[in-house]
Structure formats: structure tokens, C-alpha cells
Amino acid sequence: MLNSQPTLETLLNHRSVRKYTGEPISDDMLTAILEAGRAVSTSSYLQAASVIRVVDATKRTALRQVSCDMSADEYEQALADGKRLGHGYVESCAEYLVFCADAYRHHALADVNTDWTEVLLIGAIDVALMAQNMLAAAESLGLGGVFIGSLRNDIARASQVLDLPKHVVPLFGLCLGHPDWESKINQSQRPRLPLDVLVSVDTYQTPSDEALSAYNDEVKAYYHGRGLDLDWKTQIAQTFGGDVRPFMLDYLQSQGFAKR
Numbered sequence: 001m002l003n004s005q006p007t008l009e010t011l012l013n014h015r016s017v018r019k020y021t022g023e024p025i026s027d028d029m030l031t032a033i034l035e036a037g038r039a040v041s042t043s044s045y046l047q048a049a050s051v052i053r054v055v056d057a058t059k060r061t062a063l064r065q066v067s068c069d070m071s072a073d074e075y076e077q078a079l080a081d082g083k084r085l086g087h088g089y090v091e092s093c094a095e096y097l098v099f100c101a102d103a104y105r106h107h108a109l110a111d112v113n114t115d116w117t118e119v120l121l122i123g124a125i126d127v128a129l130m131a132q133n134m135l136a137a138a139e140s141l142g143l144g145g146v147f148i149g150s151l152r153n154d155i156a157r158a159s160q161v162l163d164l165p166k167h168v169v170p171l172f173g174l175c176l177g178h179p180d181w182e183s184k185i186n187q188s189q190r191p192r193l194p195l196d197v198l199v200s201v202d203t204y205q206t207p208s209d210e211a212l213s214a215y216n217d218e219v220k221a222y223y224h225g226r227g228l229d230l231d232w233k234t235q236i237a238q239t240f241g242g243d244v245r246p247f248m249l250d251y252l253q254s255q256g257f258a259k260r
């Protein structure tokens, strides 16, 4: 029987874990994590999520290259130049799971249209809930992990690497492993928005400028403690300030999603 932490303690202790000891995840643990994902609620009993375990080292490397936003050639060149490359945990984690919104089975079994935007939302929600169940289960077993949305930097290449058919799109990955708690990168919890900004009652409560600014200062102080000159406002601008993966709609439509 596996030992697991209580649910609330596990959830409140969450932090992303990006450095691992190298110890493999036992079959028992892996099965428990996958079963926790399988048991999750699913919209209209549609079960519109699939998981791919990426165990092939070459595929892991290719997916790391996608996360680094580099072609294979650019990646090799950067390695040869001795540059520090990110997302090493995609290769070094014990398990790398890729979560896909999946309407393939619905096509195979029933004559249906799944090109509505709503179907993609259903898939994305099912995927996110399943993935979070798995991460929470892993954390309750003393493991750690981090989601990998940078898989969508080149979503078409990621799909090719995983040989995905039409009606299946990869949304994000999940690295899992035994945490290296000695590593600073795993140690701190990132401050979240306070409850009075996060939660409204009955109607949406727009946050005051003061509340947003106070939270921004809290994030700045958190990063300062980690030796970084960064705040939440800057991070938002870095992510949403320019084009945001503008190829996405064309890709989704080529896979049979979000046409209307």
C-alpha cells in the first residue's frame, strides 16, 4: 500500500519542481497517478482527454527543443557553443506525460461534428482537470512535477514527434520525478493573488489599483529574494505584450478543431 499525504496539505504545499534526484518512479506509484487521472470528472461523460507517456530519449530531446523554441540545428549549435539551455527537466524527469485534447474516439465511434469551439473547450477543461489530479496525486506521494505549456511553442512539431492523428491536439506536458529538495529551484512557493482579489461574491468585483500594485510589490520582493529583478507586471507584459503563438488557430483548425 502506498503512503500518501492528506489532500489539503498536499494542495497547500504545491510548488513546481524542476530538479529531480534521478530515481525512477515505481510502477505502483505511476499506476496510482494514472488511475487518479482516470478517475477525474469529465464533461458530459465524454472523456475528451488522452495522455502520452514519453519514454523515448530522442523524443524527449525533440520535445525539449520545442520547449526551448529551437530547431534541432539551433539546439545542436547552442550546445556546441556551450550556451545554457532551458527546460532540461523535460529530459531529466523520471516521467514526461503529454496531455492531449482528444476527439478521435468520438469520431471513431459515432458520426459527429467536433469542429465547434465548444468541443475544444470541453477537451481543454477535461485535460486540465485530469492533469491536475495526476500532479496532486504525485505530490501526495512525495513526488514533484511541473507542467510544460512551452510544448505549444511549436505545437505542429510536437504533434509530429508524438504521431498525433487528426482530432487530437497536445495542450501541455507534465514532468514528474523525485524532487531534489537540496536544489534552490524547488524550495520556494510563489505568492498567489490574495483571496479578496481572487474571489468575488455575487458579482465580479474589479480589483483596486492599490490591491494590484500591492500584489505586484509582493511578487517583486519574492523575485528579489531569488536574486531576480522582476515583477508580475513585467511578466504579464513578457507573455501577453506581443503576438501570442499566432499560429494556433490555423493549427487547431488543421486538426479539425475550432472552425466555428
Ligand SMILES: Cc1cc2nc3c(=O)[nH]c(=O)nc-3n(C[C@H](O)[C@H](O)[C@H](O)COP(=O)(O)O)c2cc1C
Binding pocket: 014, 015, 016, 017, 067, 146, 147, 148, 149, 150, 151, 172, 189, 190
Ligand atoms: C498550463 C501550465 C503550463 C506551464 N508551462 C511551463 C513551462 O513550459 N515551463 C516551466 O518551467 N513551467 C511551466 N509552468 C509552471 C508555472 O510556471 C508555475 O506553475 C507558476 O509559475 C507558479 O509556480 P508554482 O507552480 O511553483 O506555484 C506551467 C504551468 C501551467 C499551469
